[in-house]
Amino acid sequence: MSFRKQLADTLEKAFIKAKEKGLMGDANLPEITIERPAKPEHGDFASSLPLKLARLTGMKPMDIAETLIQNISVPKDVEKITPAKPGFINFTVSKEWLNKQVDVICKEGEAYGNVKLGSQKVQIEFVSGNPTGPLHVGHGRGAVLGSTLAHVLKAAGYKVFTEYYVNDAGSQLEAFHQSLFARYQQALGKEAEIPGNGYHGNYMVDLAKKIVETYKDKFLQMPLQKGIAEIGKIGIEIVMGMIKEDLKILGVEFNEWFSEQSLFKSGQFDKTMKMLKDGKYIAERENATWFTSSTMGDDRDNVLIRSDGTPTYFASDIAYHYNKFVARKFDNVIDIWGADHQGHVSRMKVVMNALGLDPEKLEIIICQLVTLRRGQEVVKISKRSGDIISLREVMDEVGADACRFVFLSRSADSQMDFDLELAIKQSADNPVYYVQYAHARIASILKNAAEKCLDYEGGRVTLLTSEPELTLIRQMVRISEVIETVATTHEPHHLPFYAQELATVFHSFYKQCRVIADDADMTCARLKLVKAAQIVLARTLHLMGMTAPDSM
RNA sequence: GCCCCUGUAGCUCAGGGGAUAGAGCGCCGGCCUCCGAAGCCGGAUGCGAGGGUUCAAGUCCCUCCAGGGGCGCCA
Numbered sequence: 001m002s003f004r005k006q007l008a009d010t011l012e013k014a015f016i017k018a019k020e021k022g023l024m025g026d027a028n029l030p031e032i033t034i035e036r037p038a039k040p041e042h043g044d045f046a047s048s049l050p051l052k053l054a055r056l057t058g059m060k061p062m063d064i065a066e067t068l069i070q071n072i073s074v075p076k077d078v079e080k081i082t083p084a085k086p087g088f089i090n091f092t093v094s095k096e097w098l099n100k101q102v103d104v105i106c107k108e109g110e111a112y113g114n115v116k117l118g119s120q121k122v123q124i125e126f127v128s129g130n131p132t133g134p135l136h137v138g139h140g141r142g143a144v145l146g147s148t149l150a151h152v153l154k155a156a157g158y159k160v161f162t163e164y165y166v167n168d169a170g171s172q173l174e175a176f177h178q179s180l181f182a183r184y185q186q187a188l189g190k191e192a193e194i195p196g197n198g199y200h201g202n203y204m205v206d207l208a209k210k211i212v213e214t215y216k217d218k219f220l221q222m223p224l225q226k227g228i229a230e231i232g233k234i235g236i237e238i239v240m241g242m243i244k245e246d247l248k249i250l251g252v253e254f255n256e257w258f259s260e261q262s263l264f265k266s267g268q269f270d271k272t273m274k275m276l277k278d279g280k281y282i283a284e285r286e287n288a289t290w291f292t293s294s295t296m297g298d299d300r301d302n303v304l305i306r307s308d309g310t311p312t313y314f315a316s317d318i319a320y321h322y323n324k325f326v327a328r329k330f331d332n333v334i335d336i337w338g339a340d341h342q343g344h345v346s347r348m349k350v351v352m353n354a355l356g357l358d359p360e361k362l363e364i365i366i367c368q369l370v371t372l373r374r375g376q377e378v379v380k381i382s383k384r385s386g387d388i389i390s391l392r393e394v395m396d397e398v399g400a401d402a403c404r405f406v407f408l409s410r411s412a413d414s415q416m417d418f419d420l421e422l423a424i425k426q427s428a429d430n431p432v433y434y435v436q437y438a439h440a441r442i443a444s445i446l447k448n449a450a451e452k453c454l455d456y457e458g459g460r461v462t463l464l465t466s467e468p469e470l471t472l473i474r475q476m477v478r479i480s481e482v483i484e485t486v487a488t489t490h491e492p493h494h495l496p497f498y499a500q501e502l503a504t505v506f507h508s509f510y511k512q513c514r515v516i517a518d519d520a521d522m523t524c525a526r527l528k529l530v531k532a533a534q535i536v537l538a539r540t541l542h543l544m545g546m547t548a549p550d551s552m
Numbered sequence: 553g554c555c556c557c558u559g560u561a562g563c564u565c566a567g568g569g570g571a572u573a574g575a576g577c578g579c580c581g582g583c584c585u586c587c588g589a590a591g592c593c594g595g596a597u598g599c600g601a602g603g604g605u606u607c608a609a610g611u612c613c614c615u616c617c618a619g620g621g622g623c624g625c626c627a
Binding site (some may be wrong): 051061170172289306366368369411414444485493500507510512514 | 555556563564565567568569570572574575577586587590591607608619620623625626627
């Protein structure tokens with residue numbers, strides 16, 4: 001049981017006991033929250049329960065605090081419980097407990113910090129960029145967010161499944177095929193024009209050249225439609241290969257690359273459409289098939305099947321979500337989309353109802369757009385319009401770890417400017433390196449210890465009683481709370497902040513406490529502490545999908 | 553016009569209704585005879601505006617202002 005929960009229970013019992021003695025009037029117990037005080041002198045945990053009880057009982061908050069404390073049975077690892085103005089109860093954990101955690105961390109290794117929040121099957125779908133061009137920084141942001149969330153949810157006990165939805169069907173593909181074929185013809189010296197709604201980016205020229213190198217004029221030798229289809233297929237394969245490589249460099253892995261086409265091949269698309277029809281959620285008008293979402297609270301109806309008979313992206317997304325929840329039985333699904341898909345959210349929620357599913361089980365995280373710039377100049381990232389700076393180029397310039405850290409440091413809700421000029425300039429004194437430097441420093445100390453053949457297995461952790469040592473331990477044990485927070489709120493941006501704070505207290509400890517010194521007992525105890533710090537720091541970095549370097 | 557997100561230090565951003573609002577960068581000043589100075593220690597400036605709810609509001613509600621995004625038989 002977490003400390004927090006234990007303290008809440010303790011307070012609840014104290015309240016009940018006091019009430020039985022007639023000391024709390026007829027007040028009912030309000031919700032007990034246990035906070036982390038902002039200041040160290042306020043202890044490790046605090047509750048504002050007396051303030052909440054003040055009006056209910058008509059008593060003074062400080063009197064309530066005193067009364068509750070008198071009726072509390074002090075939990076084993078708590079050293080001190082004190083009332084504090086204007087009406088708090090502060091708890092300080094014992095040094096013995098803190099010392100013991102060093103041994104616990106060393107024993108549990110990178111499993112330290114795990115919590116048991118749930119065990120459900122959770123699917124996280126993210127990135128899912130069209131296979132019609134390279135990923136841009138916006139995708140990178142979603143990728144980092146999704147993969148970090150996956151790591152954290154696993155640490156919280158969930159069965160996590162990561163997935164990339166490959167849009168290998170639909171009208172965008174046709175535009176891509178046409179554009180590529182045109183570039184291919186141009187590469188072979190023929191006149192050709194890119195369709196107006198096509199892809200004009202330079203990468204299409206490179207792609208066409210690459211295909212010419214391998215296949216020569218093969219696709220001109222076949223009937224036009226077949227040539228376009230064949231070259232399109234190869235183009236998609238090449239682009240998907242690039243995307244997979246980009247994500248690998250960024251440290252992002254998927255359990256599955258789910259093909260949109262497979263929904264049609266397997267019959268699940270038709271099955272889902274039939275369900276909607278049977279549920280009377282469908283209307284035929286203007287030659288098209290509509291989902292009547294406006295009758296269920298959405299702003300408007302949405303087209304499922306166009307008048308030319310082709311299904312919309314929305315229609316296959318319905319089938320896809322049916323597949324996630326019903327065919328594959330995920331308990332919860334998290335979709336991470338860019339802000340440009342925001343209009344899609346409300347209709348997907350309506351879809352959940354129409355399919356007889358609980359909308360609460362589908363969480364859609366909208367991550368706001370990334371504006372890429374070099375100094376004052378804004379760099380366009382639209383695939384269709386032309387010039388783009390890909391995620392790959394950004395990673396080449398600033399490094400994958402730095403990319404991850406920067407993307408993670410901002411909540412999904414806030415837009416971000418990614419200034420390449422600044423990112424490169426600051427790369428030397430970036431918070432990323434501050435955190436990694438702490439890890440490298442630790443590795444260096446442990447290396448020195450190994451060279452001196454120091455065996456600190458039996459180090460006596462009870463010797464760790466100075467403020468810098470205890471502050472470090474306090475910070476280390478917080479990791480489980482951070483994991484809990486991130487797993488609950490689905491906001492991974494807490495991790496980089498925690499990482500920095502942990503690095504700070506370590507650097508400060510290092511400055512004040514000589515580790516390898518003449519006192520053999522103290523040396524062993526501190527080596528153990530340093531080892532524990534390394535474990536927690538590495539774990540934090542790994543949760544963020546970053547490397548924990550031994551030297552840099 | 554309607555919907556979503558954002559407005560906190562010079563800049564980039566944190567802040568689960570609680571105690572004196574924090575961090576990084578930048579700026580100023582100290583610290584290497586000693587385990588990595590990519591480090592440590594110290595210093596200045598701030599919640600867009602106005603109402604409301606609450607014992608308590610940067611945090612919740614309303615209005616307004618400003619910026620971004622969305623409102624296709626695109627995805």
